[in-house]
Amino acid sequence: MAAPDLPGFRPGTVVTGASQGGQYTIQSLIGRGANGNVYLVRTASGQQAALKAGPEKPELKAEVEVLAQLKKHELENGDRRSFLLDADRYKTEGRSVPFYVMKFVRGVPIDAYIRKYGYRQIGTTGLGLLDKLSGLHQAGFIFGDLKPCHVLVEESGGVELVDYGGASPIGANVKQYSGWYDRKYWNAGTRTADPGYDLFAFAVLCLHVFDERSLRRVDAALLPQTRSTEDLVQLAGRITALQPFEPWLARALRGGFANSREAYAQWKVLCRLYPPQGKKGASKLLVVAFCGSLLLLGTVLYAALSL
Numbered sequence: 001m002a003a004p005d006l007p008g009f010r011p012g013t014v015v016t017g018a019s020q021g022g023q024y025t026i027q028s029l030i031g032r033g034a035n036g037n038v039y040l041v042r043t044a045s046g047q048q049a050a051l052k053a054g055p056e057k058p059e060l061k062a063e064v065e066v067l068a069q070l071k072k073h074e075l076e077n078g079d080r081r082s083f084l085l086d087a088d089r090y091k092t093e094g095r096s097v098p099f100y101v102m103k104f105v106r107g108v109p110i111d112a113y114i115r116k117y118g119y120r121q122i123g124t125t126g127l128g129l130l131d132k133l134s135g136l137h138q139a140g141f142i143f144g145d146l147k148p149c150h151v152l153v154e155e156s157g158g159v160e161l162v163d164y165g166g167a168s169p170i171g172a173n174v175k176q177y178s179g180w181y182d183r184k185y186w187n188a189g190t191r192t193a194d195p196g197y198d199l200f201a202f203a204v205l206c207l208h209v210f211d212e213r214s215l216r217r218v219d220a221a222l223l224p225q226t227r228s229t230e231d232l233v234q235l236a237g238r239i240t241a242l243q244p245f246e247p248w249l250a251r252a253l254r255g256g257f258a259n260s261r262e263a264y265a266q267w268k269v270l271c272r273l274y275p276p277q278g279k280k281g282a283s284k285l286l287v288v289a290f291c292g293s294l295l296l297l298g299t300v301l302y303a304a305l306s307l
């Protein structure tokens with residue numbers, strides 16, 4: 001949904017922060033979210049970053065607060081690669097437009113990444129995602145609206161969460177959720193923000209990415225009051241490609257993890273049983289096959305010419 005009454009920044013516009021003086025040159029529009037537009041920008045030091053600017057709304061302010069808390073937590077833990085780079089206001093044409101700047105994630109949604117590189121990538125990308133969720137939980141928030149388009153995976157396999165608009169403080173009500181990913185939709189628990197809410201959504205994300213058709217079928221066969229955790233657990237047991245992670249998924253769906261660190265550690269153990277097929281390995285195989293075909297073609301041509 002496009003943000004209303006938002007001045008569209010044109011490429012070349014220099015957005016200058018009124019209090020901290022950060023300067024960001026707009027390169028292009030990446031996308032429009034409910035709380036603002038996201039632009040690809042170049043910082044004064046020449047780095048690419050993503051800038052989100054929106055109308056004066058408490059939702060955008062809340063997003064910045066979550067990211068600021070996360071950054072504080074990361075700095076306390078010695079991690080200097082924060083997602084949030086700046087937050088300020090831009091004064092233009094008599095208006096003051098709030099914006100924040102974050103790491104630009106050159107990635108694709110997790111479902112597209114897994115389709116491209118193969119189902120075995122779920123091990124490492126899942127671990128990266130659990131690590132991000134765990135960091136957020138330790139900072140006192142849950143992500144809430146977890147779904148594939150909010151999980152971007154870079155070519156290197158690095159995982160980032162984007163759109164913190166649904167993040168809620170632990171103990172509060174979950175403020176933004178989406179159908180299948182919502183624990184309450186399946187009568188599997190409340191909409192009170194606790195780490196288990198995100199872990200449940202992570203498990204559903206796996207089912208969705210690996211077998212959307214069966215998930216749809218399970219959903220269609222049930223009435224709202226008869227939907228249950230066990231329907232999802234049974235589905236997890238039927239998806240062959242997810243078999244190594246089935247005990248983890250069943251536990252997450254049943255709300256059985258004490259916290260996300262424990263969930264991360266368990267996933268890591270199962271990953272060892274399910275090593276990803278190297279992306280490089282696959283391309284090496286293609287090169288060998290290509291060279292082999294060239295050699296064969298050369299031999300056939302040589303044989304034909306010598307006759």
Ligand SMILES: Nc1ncnc2c1ncn2[C@@H]1O[C@H](COP(=O)(O)OP(=O)(O)OP(=O)(O)O)[C@@H](O)[C@H]1O
Binds near residue numbers: 038103106150162163
């Ligand atoms: N840091 C980032 N790096 C790269 N792309 C990003 C980044 N943040 C957001 N995006 C992309 O910008 C677009 C808009 O994102 P945004 O988070 O504002 O909203 P949304 O998730 O699309 O929608 P809504 O806010 O309505 O749920 C999406 O396509 C998203 O993938």
